[in-house]
Amino acid sequence: MDEVMKTIKVEIFYTSRAASDRPPMLAVVSMLEGLLSVEVEMQALMAVLSDEEQSPDLLRMMADIDEEFELQEIIETLESVFDTAVFLIDLRFQPSSSTNMESSPKEQNTEEERKSAEIIAKEVSPKQQNVEEEKKSAEIIAKEVSPKHNVEKKEEEFTRKPVVEIEEEEEEMESIDIHEEEEEGDNNVSLDEIMSVDSSDDDDDSESSAEITKACEETVVDERSGISQESNSSTSSAWTEKAAAIKNFVRAKSEVAVHTMIRRLSGKLSIDNAAHGTKDDEVESPKTEGKSLWNPLSYLKMMQNDEDLVYREEETVFEPIVMKGRIILYTRLGCEECRGCRLFLHEKRLRYVEINIDIYPTRKVELEKISGGDVVPMVFFNEKLVGSFKELKVLEESGELEEKIKHLIEETPPREAPLPPFSGEDDASSKGPVDELALIVLKMKPCVVKDRFYKMRRFKNCFLGSEAVDFLSADQRLERDGAVEVARKLASQLFFQHVLEENLFEDGNHLYRFLDDDPIVSSQCHNIPRGIIDLKPRPIVEIASRLRLVYRAILEAYTSPDGKHVDYRSIHGSEEFARYLRIIQELHRVELEDMQREEKLAFFINLYNMMAIHSILVWGHPAGTFDRTKMFMDFKYVIGGYTYSLSAIQNGILRGNQRPMFNPMKPFGVKDKRSKVALPYAEPLTHFTLVCGTRSGPPLRCFTPGEIDKELMEAARDFLRCGGLRVDLNAKVAEISKIFDWYGVDFGNGKEEILKHASTFLEPQLSEALLDCLVDTQFEVKYQPYDWGLNN
Numbered sequence: 001m002d003e004v005m006k007t008i009k010v011e012i013f014y015t016s017r018a019a020s021d022r023p024p025m026l027a028v029v030s031m032l033e034g035l036l037s038v039e040v041e042m043q044a045l046m047a048v049l050s051d052e053e054q055s056p057d058l059l060r061m062m063a064d065i066d067e068e069f070e071l072q073e074i075i076e077t078l079e080s081v082f083d084t085a086v087f088l089i090d091l092r093f094q095p096s097s098s099t100n101m102e103s104s105p106k107e108q109n110t111e112e113e114r115k116s117a118e119i120i121a122k123e124v125s126p127k128q129q130n131v132e133e134e135k136k137s138a139e140i141i142a143k144e145v146s147p148k149h150n151v152e153k154k155e156e157e158f159t160r161k162p163v164v165e166i167e168e169e170e171e172e173m174e175s176i177d178i179h180e181e182e183e184e185g186d187n188n189v190s191l192d193e194i195m196s197v198d199s200s201d202d203d204d205d206s207e208s209s210a211e212i213t214k215a216c217e218e219t220v221v222d223e224r225s226g227i228s229q230e231s232n233s234s235t236s237s238a239w240t241e242k243a244a245a246i247k248n249f250v251r252a253k254s255e256v257a258v259h260t261m262i263r264r265l266s267g268k269l270s271i272d273n274a275a276h277g278t279k280d281d282e283v284e285s286p287k288t289e290g291k292s293l294w295n296p297l298s299y300l301k302m303m304q305n306d307e308d309l310v311y312r313e314e315e316t317v318f319e320p321i322v323m324k325g326r327i328i329l330y331t332r333l334g335c336e337e338c339r340g341c342r343l344f345l346h347e348k349r350l351r352y353v354e355i356n357i358d359i360y361p362t363r364k365v366e367l368e369k370i371s372g373g374d375v376v377p378m379v380f381f382n383e384k385l386v387g388s389f390k391e392l393k394v395l396e397e398s399g400e401l402e403e404k405i406k407h408l409i410e411e412t413p414p415r416e417a418p419l420p421p422f423s424g425e426d427d428a429s430s431k432g433p434v435d436e437l438a439l440i441v442l443k444m445k446p447c448v449v450k451d452r453f454y455k456m457r458r459f460k461n462c463f464l465g466s467e468a469v470d471f472l473s474a475d476q477r478l479e480r481d482g483a484v485e486v487a488r489k490l491a492s493q494l495f496f497q498h499v500l501e502e503n504l505f506e507d508g509n510h511l512y513r514f515l516d517d518d519p520i521v522s523s524q525c526h527n528i529p530r531g532i533i534d535l536k537p538r539p540i541v542e543i544a545s546r547l548r549l550v551y552r553a554i555l556e557a558y559t560s561p562d563g564k565h566v567d568y569r570s571i572h573g574s575e576e577f578a579r580y581l582r583i584i585q586e587l588h589r590v591e592l593e594d595m596q597r598e599e600k601l602a603f604f605i606n607l608y609n610m611m612a613i614h615s616i617l618v619w620g621h622p623a624g625t626f627d628r629t630k631m632f633m634d635f636k637y638v639i640g641g642y643t644y645s646l647s648a649i650q651n652g653i654l655r656g657n658q659r660p661m662f663n664p665m666k667p668f669g670v671k672d673k674r675s676k677v678a679l680p681y682a683e684p685l686t687h688f689t690l691v692c693g694t695r696s697g698p699p700l701r702c703f704t705p706g707e708i709d710k711e712l713m714e715a716a717r718d719f720l721r722c723g724g725l726r727v728d729l730n731a732k733v734a735e736i737s738k739i740f741d742w743y744g745v746d747f748g749n750g751k752e753e754i755l756k757h758a759s760t761f762l763e764p765q766l767s768e769a770l771l772d773c774l775v776d777t778q779f780e781v782k783y784q785p786y787d788w789g790l791n792n
Contacts, residue, residue, distance in 0.1 A: 320351040325408035327352035328380040328418045330367050333552055339561060341377040341389040350405070352379075353420040356553050359576065360426045370418065381408050383417040421575045428546065429582040435536040440486075441495050442532055444471050445514060454511045459499050461517035465510045480507070494589040494641035495532075501673075515588060515641060525638040526618060527584040540590045543583060544603040544705075550580050551606050552702040554613075563699030568792055572617050580610060584637060592640045592677045598705040600653065600679065601712075605689050605703050608649050611637060612692045615646070621693060621790040628788070631692075642674050650690055655682040661742045684746040684757075685712040687739050688719040695787040696738070698724075713761075720761045726784075727762075727770055734770075734779050738786040751781040 327345070329352045331338035345352050357364040357376065368374050371385060379386040381404055386392060395401040424430055448463035448471055465487070472483035484507050491497060491505040496514045503510065515521060516528055554576050558567040571577050584607075595603070615635040622628040632647045644653075651660045652667035657678045659666055668675040689712065691697045698719045703711050724737040740747060740754050747757045752774065759770045773779065 319349065321349050321405070321409065323351075323405075323409040324412045325382045325410075326413045326417060326420075327408070328420070329354045330363070330376050330378040330380075331356050331557075332376050333358045333549075333556060335376055337389045338377040339556065341379065341392065342557065343561075344389065344392060345379075348401075348405070354557050355418075355421055356557070356576075359549065359553050359579075360421055362426055363421070366418070380418050382411060382413040423575065423578060424582075425575070427579055427582060429579070429586060432535040432538070434534055437490055437493055437495065438532055438534040440472070440475070441490060441514070442534065443475060444468065445532075447471055449514065449517065452511060454499065459511055459513065460519065462499060462511045462513045465505060465507050465512060468505075468512065469507045493537075497641065515638065520636075520643055521638050524634055524636045525643055526614065526635065527581075527637045528588060529585040533585065537589045538586060540587075540592060540595060540603070541599060543586050543590060544599065544606075547580070547583050547610075548602070548606055548702060548704065550576055550583065551610055554580070554610075555700055555702055559700055563701055564695075564791060566613065566693070566700070566791055568613070568617060568790075571613065577617075580614075588638045588641065590640050595677075596705070597679065598708045600677075601683065601686070601708045602703040602705045604649050604653050605686060607637075608646060608654075609689075609691050609700055611635070611646060611649070616693050616790070622788075640677070644674070646692070648674070650686075653678050654686045654690075655743075655746065656680060658682055658745070682746050683712075684743070685716050687743055687746070688712075688716040688724075691791075693791055695789045695791050696784075697791065717761045720758055721763065725758050725762065727759075727766060729769055729773060732773065732777055732779050733782065735782045735784050738783050741783045752779075755779060755781055 327350055329338075329341060329345070331341075331354055333356065342354075355363050357367060357374065364374055367376075367378060370380075371378055375388065377389050379388070379392060384404075386395070386404070392401070395404065448467045449461050450463070451458065451460045452462050452464070453459075454462070468487050469480055469483045472478060472486050473480055476483065476486065478486065484505070487507075488505045491512070494515060496512045498504075499511045499513050505512065514532075516532065521528055554571060554574070555563065557576065558571045558574065559565065592600075612631075615631050619631065619635065622631045633645050636643045636645045636648075638644075647660055648667045651658055652674060657666050657668050657675055668678060688698045689701070689703065691700050698715060701711070701715060719737075724739075726735040728734070734755055736755065736758060740758065744751075744754050747754045756771065756774060759767045759774075761767075762770065770779075
């Protein structure tokens with residue numbers, strides 16, 4: 001007995017490349033089975049549209065269902081549950097594979113199509129359509145009814161639906177304005193066009209599939225011609241209306257999918273809608289009217305944290321006052337009155353420009369001319385000198401401050417008003433002696449670099465050692481031996497290296513690559529300059545000192561007094577952060593092996609904390625486990641010719657090349673040259689200094705090489721006394737930070753040793769009482785939940 005089945009094609013579009021970020025296919029399959037009360041067979045699973053950069057992935061799944069299925073209902077359910085994906089369901093009529101085995105395949109197909117046409121012709125009234133539209137629609141529906149290639153269908157009994165139900169479905173499909181959709185079709189971007197643009201890597205598969213499709217179309221046209229001769233005009237009209245309705249429905253859902261996918265790729269999805277679990281692009285179906293909106297699957301939605309909504313409301317309350325004028329605040333490092341003045345202006349919601357005279361020495365001379373001295377803090381409202389922090393308080397008490405603020409809102413600053421610092425002012429990054437080797441490289445690079453094959457592999461942007469020698473011999477007028485020595489000197493200065501790190505430099509068919517042409521450096525490192533810096537590299541101690549100065553200025557100006565909250569928005573547009581970006585560009589050719597322990601600790605701790613701030617400003621705060629893994633592993637700097645991630649700095653350098661949590665491999669291998677930079681043993685106190693932008697992390701502070709051990713002790717003491725370790729002597733319970741669970745091997749073996757190690761940083765009386773209790777009784781140790789929220 002023949003069966004007529006419906007086939008549902010589910011296309012899932014993702015905005016992330018990582019396979020771990022996708023909703024599991026088994027979850028989608030089980031949800032379809034529970035919703036449809038049938039078995040869902042996954043016929044095809046393929047990943048396309050993926051490249052090295054960022055492209056959506058497409059997963060296809062075929063499922064056979066019965067006639068009573070509500071198409072719009074499953075679309076809305078899947079879109080509401082899997083809010084990270086956009087589902088496009090294409091409804092297709094397809095005959096079952098159970099036919100008379102004695103007849104030929106062509107006769108079977110013809111008989112099935114004729115029966116399906118007769119059924120629909122009885123229940124659909126013919127409409128007047130022009131001949132051209134009937135031909136096109138007939139070809140479309142012919143493709144829909146043609147059997148799929150090598151797809152096995154389950155044999156089920158055909159149950160004819162009541163005429164009333166079919167008429168309701170036909171009325172809904174007819175409600176779509178066919179002519180209006182055809183007029184707007186030229187202006188709409190189809191889903192296939194976007195897919196064709198992004199699927200450049202799958203051209204071969206597309207060509208092969210196109211040949212198969214063409215062959216099937218020819219077969220279907222021959223079969224369709226036989227059917228059309230036997231069918232009457234009413235049957236043709238019925239097929240035409242059915243095809244047009246289905247085509248318009250799929251087009252409407254395609255527009256929704258394309259629009260939503262583009263918004264997700266551009267990162268402009270509405271925050272408010274995400275918070276309430278809704279979408280801007282939902283199309284309400286007429287079928288849902290009058291039905292119950294309750295759905296148990298809706299409780300699986302990911303809801304936003306209520307604390308984030310509270311923070312967002314507080315943020316809107318403290319929006320700065322919009323004013324035409326300008327406030328200039330002169331400060332210096334380590335000034336407590338300057339910190340109080342910042343808080344005062346912030347409470348008044350007054351936006352100001354800070355000029356730190358330690359960062360901008362020339363502005364100290366300007367301050368002396370304007371105010372008659374170098375006393376800070378000093379506040380200017382446009383060109384008028386308001387005075388110090390004490391004078392601001394006096395103006396507030398007398399009520400004159402409000403009048404000055406009103407004048408500031410209405411008046412623009414005149415020419416004689418102090419100007420904000422301009423880009424690169426008093427910055428040593430753009431000054432220094434010219435590197436002659438860099439000039440040679442600038443001439444050499446465009447002449448020898450191209451893609452090549454080496455040891456059965458393809459390497460991009462490389463050059464042969466023999467070509468480099470030929471260029472240097474001709475350019476510098478040297479003998480071949482002299483040119484080889486110059487090339488080795490360039491390699492030792494980290495201008496280039498062997499693609500497989502087999503040697504420093506040899507004349508021959510060895511392949512080498514310039515540092516900024518390395519694929520990992522160019523794609524994952526965020527401190528590589530645009531082009532080669534033509535200045536001689538400075539010593540790492542000097543760069544670390546300038547970096548520490550800028551880092552300290554950022555902390556004092558854009559963090560809370562306790563260091564637990566960061567003003568990321570102000571940091572992003574500050575000149576201090578722009579100077580930091582220029583300083584880290586000097587790190588790609590520095591020497592790190594000669595650094596002392598104290599210098600390494602201070603440099604890499606400060607760099608880690610600023611690097612985490614940089615990653616949040618570039619990528620945003622990570623929302624989940626996979627985003628955090630990407631932040632720790634993929635956000636990198638190139639330092640001394642090698643790449644370092646946040647994880648490599650923490651686990652490779654500061655922990656003495658120890659395994660990260662949940663990772664069986666060490667950061668640096670046996671032959672990895674970065675292992676020479678690692679500390680000889682783990683420094684456990686560094687865990688209380690590294691801040692990755694979370695609320696449960698330690699506070700931000702700046703570390704100096706001269707007092708690094710003292711500062712590490714203070715950081716551990718402040719962290720544990722301010723909530724990192726909570727002890728209840730009566731209940732014999734100790735709650736300790738999750739950091740001790742993740743990196744317990746650095747503090748001791750077992751919870752008791754970890755607790756003894758942490759107790760040494762508590763208050764003396766509490767520490768002594770805790771140690772006495774540990775001798776007589778056994779404490780219950782609990783790990784505190786870790787808050788991954790942003791410390792803004």
